[in-house]
Amino acid sequence: MESTEKKPRGKRGQGCIYLRGRTYxxxxxxxxxxxxxxxxxxxxxxxxxxxxxxxxxxxxGDVVLDAKRVTVASLYEALIAEYKNQRQxxxxxxxxxxxxxxxxxxxxxxxxxxxxxxNRYIELRREEKAANGTxxxxxxxxxxxxxxxxxxxxxxxxxxxxxxxxxESKPRMGFIEAKQYAALAANCSxxxxxxxxxxxxxxxxxxxxxxxxxxxxxxxAGTLQLRDSKNGEARKVSLTQDAKNLLAACCHGKAGxxxxxxxGKGTKAVADFRATWxxxxxxxxxxxxxxxxxxxxAVRNMVRGGIPETVAMKISGHxxxxxxxxxxxxxxxxxxxxxxxxxxxxxQATLPENADVSPVEEKAxxxxxx
Numbered sequence: 251m252e253s254t255e256k257k258p259r260g261k262r263g264q265g266c267i268y269l270r271g272r273t274y275x276x277x278x279x280x281x282x283x284x285x286x287x288x289x290x291x292x293x294x295x296x297x298x299x300x301x302x303x304x305x306x307x308x309x310x311g312d313v314v315l316d317a318k319r320v321t322v323a324s325l326y327e328a329l330i331a332e333y334k335n336q337r338q339x340x341x342x343x344x345x346x347x348x349x350x351x352x353x354x355x356x357x358x359x360x361x362x363x364x365x366x367x368x369n370r371y372i373e374l375r376r377e378e379k380a381a382n383g384t385x386x387x388x389x390x391x392x393x394x395x396x397x398x399x400x401x402x403x404x405x406x407x408x409x410x411x412x413x414x415x416x417x418e419s420k421p422r423m424g425f426i427e428a429k430q431y432a433a434l435a436a437n438c439s440x441x442x443x444x445x446x447x448x449x450x451x452x453x454x455x456x457x458x459x460x461x462x463x464x465x466x467x468x469x470x471a472g473t474l475q476l477r478d479s480k481n482g483e484a485r486k487v488s489l490t491q492d493a494k495n496l497l498a499a500c501c502h503g504k505a506g507x508x509x510x511x512x513x514g515k516g517t518k519a520v521a522d523f524r525a526t527w528x529x530x531x532x533x534x535x536x537x538x539x540x541x542x543x544x545x546x547x548a549v550r551n552m553v554r555g556g557i558p559e560t561v562a563m564k565i566s567g568h569x570x571x572x573x574x575x576x577x578x579x580x581x582x583x584x585x586x587x588x589x590x591x592x593x594x595x596x597x598q599a600t601l602p603e604n605a606d607v608s609p610v611e612e613k614a615x616x617x618x619x620x
Contacts, residue, residue, distance in 0.1 A: 280308035329395040382416035424543035433534035453548035453566035465506035
C-alpha cells in the first residue's frame with residue numbers, strides 16, 4: 251500500500267518535473283515568468299538534469315526570448331551601429347546589405363537561417379558572377395551580425411552563424427622597383443605626382459589620399475595626419491623631403507577644409523583618376539600596373555629598408571600581421587641576394603681564424619648593392 255504522506259517540496263526557484271504520458275516535463279519560473287517545457291525523456295534523472303540546465307540558462311541570460319520576432323534585418327542594424335561606433339566603414343557595410351544581402355535575407359527570420367539557406371545564397375551570387383572573395387565578405391558581415399545577436403543580453407539568436415569560406419584566388423603579387431618608380435614619376439605631374447610619391451613611400455590607399463584635406467598637412471612640422479582611414483584609426487607620418495615639397499605645391503593657396511588633391515587651379519576634389527593613371531603607366535612602360543601595387547611596393551621597401559615591422563604596419567595602416575605579410579612580397583632579386591649572403595657566410599666560416607676577411611666582405615657587399 252502506497253504511503254499517503256506528502257513529499258517535501260523543493261526550494262523556491264528549483265522548479266519541478268512531472269510525467270505527462272510516458273515522458274517528463276519540467277516546470278520552473280525565471281524573472282517572474284513561469285515556464286513549462288518538455289524534457290523529451292522517460293528518465294527521471296535526465297529530466298532533472300534538463301531542468302537544472304534550463305534554470306541555469308535563464309539565470310545566465312543564455313535563453314533566446316521572442317526568437318520568432320528576431321529578423322535578419324534587425325541583426326544587421328546592430329552591425330551597422332557597431333561599425334559606426336567603432337568608426338569603421340559603415341557606408342560599405344550598408345552598401346553590401348542594400349545591394350545584395352537585403353533582397354535575399356531582408357524578410358527572413360534569423361531562426362530560419364542555416365546551412366541550406368547560406369548555400370542557396372552562394373548559388374544565387376555565383377549565378378550573378380560574383381567572385382568567391384566577394385561572397386565571403388558578404389557572408390562575413392552576416393556572420394558578424396549573428397554573433398552580435400548571440401552575444402547580446404538577452405540573446406537574440408540561439409547560436410552563432412557559421413559557414414565554410416569559399417576558396418579565393420591568390421593575392422596579387424604586383425609591385426615596382428626603384429627604376430619603374432622613376433619612370434612613372436618622370437611621366438606625371440600635378441596632383442598625380444604627389445599621390446604617386448605618397449603611396450609609394452607610405453603605402454597610402456587611394457581612398458585615403460582622395461579624402462585628404464589641407465588641414466591634415468602640417469608643413470612646418472613635416473607631418474601628415476590621416477584621419478579618414480579604412481581601418482577606422484587615424485595615423486600620422488613624418489614626411490620625406492620629396493613628399494613635403496610636393497604637398498606644399500598641392501596645398502598652396504587653399505583653405506584648410508579644401509581637399510589636397512584638386513584638378514587645375516580650382517578646388518573641385520579629384521574623384522577618379524583611372525584615365526590619367528592608364529596614360530602614365532603606358533608612357534612608363536608599366537602597362538597593367540595598378541595604383542594599389544604602389545602600396546605593396548611601399549610595404550616591401552620599408553621592410554627591406556630595415557624599418558621594424560611594427561612601425562611599418564603603423565605607417566601603412568595594417569592592423570593584422572596576416573594581411574601585412576601578404577603585401578611583403580619576395581622577388582627573384584630578394585632570393586638572389588639571400589643566396590649571396592649565404593655564400594658569404596660559408597666563405598667566412600672556412601677561413602683561418604687570423605685571416606683578413608675585409609676584402610671578401612667588401613666584394614660581397616658590392617655585389618649585393620648592384
